[in-house]
Amino acid sequence: xxxxxxxxxxxxxxxxxxxxxxxxxxxxxxxxxxxxxxxxxxxxxxxxxxxxxxxxxxxxxxxxxxxxxxxxxxxxxxxxxxxxxxxxxxxxxxxxxxxxxxxxxxxxxxxxxxxxxxxxxxxxxxxxxxxxxxxxxxxxxxxxxxxxxxxxxxxxxxxxxxxxxxxxxxxxxxxxxxxxxxxxxxxxxxxxxxxxxxxxxxxxxxx
Numbered sequence: 001x002x003x004x005x006x007x008x009x010x011x012x013x014x015x016x017x018x019x020x021x022x023x024x025x026x027x028x029x030x031x032x033x034x035x036x037x038x039x040x041x042x043x044x045x046x047x048x049x050x051x052x053x054x055x056x057x058x059x060x061x062x063x064x065x066x067x068x069x070x071x072x073x074x075x076x077x078x079x080x081x082x083x084x085x086x087x088x089x090x091x092x093x094x095x096x097x098x099x100x101x102x103x104x105x106x107x108x109x110x111x112x113x114x115x116x117x118x119x120x121x122x123x124x125x126x127x128x129x130x131x132x133x134x135x136x137x138x139x140x141x142x143x144x145x146x147x148x149x150x151x152x153x154x155x156x157x158x159x160x161x162x163x164x165x166x167x168x169x170x171x172x173x174x175x176x177x178x179x180x181x182x183x184x185x186x187x188x189x190x191x192x193x194x195x196x197x198x199x200x201x202x203x204x205x206x207x
Contacts, residue, residue, distance in 0.1 A: 022052035029061055038065040056085045063095045072102040090119055097135060106139040113139065130159040138169050149173040164193030171198065175205060 029044035045062035048055055063078035079096035082089055097112030113136035120129045137152030153170035171186030184206035190198035 020047075020051075022048040022055050022058065025051065026055065026058050026061065029058070029065075033061065033065050033068075038068045041065045042069075054085060056082055056089075059085070060089070060091055060095070063092070063099075067095055067098055067102070070102060072099040075099040076103075088119065090116055093119065094132070094135075097139075101135065101139055101142075104142075106142045109139045110136055110143075130156050130161045133159065134161050134163070134166050137173075138165075141169050141173050144176075146173040146176045150177065162193075164190040164195040164198070167193065168195045168198050172201070175201070180205070 025044045025048035029041045029048065032038070032044060033041035042062055042065045045058045045065065048058040049062070052058070059078045059082040063075040063082065066072070066075035066078065076096055076099045079092045079099065082092040083096070086092070093112050093116040097109045097116060100106075100109035100112060113132050117129055117132040117136065120132060133152045133156035137149045137156060140146075140152060141149035150170060150173045153166055153173065156166050157170070167186045168190035171183045171190055174180075174183035174186060177183075184202065187198040187202050187206060191202060
């Protein structure tokens, strides 16, 4: 009898684990990610997707965690699957753009940021457009399209992006365009915002 009771108790304890839903795994994954344990988060997002292969939020969550650990290939795959489920997802377009940039596929990243910006404009999301212009501007700079980078980064700054990164990259673009005074002004702002690369460039080109 005691053995039977023990078996029933063990079975009762095991049932919650055996019966975990995709949402349960997703919740655990989110918690792991919030605590900075991205690898564990990815494992739980994967479990959620094993239960529900069409779980859109799990693809987005796993993509975000993969970006955090620079698994850009995996993040691109997740974003592409997410977009197949919902082509209107700004987050998926943005994360895939960031991931493509991380793989130095700047042309591909610009295509994704184009979608991110146009869809954000349609939804009147100024904040989304600001970061979209910032990321697209940086990708253009990496392709030596300094004029395009200057325009995008100016749009980003005008729409509220006050990060040192925005001024640093616009400053670099302007220096390459021969706009030394404007470039040095941007680099000076970037330096004040903590961008070490800006300080090095100022010492070399603006003194």
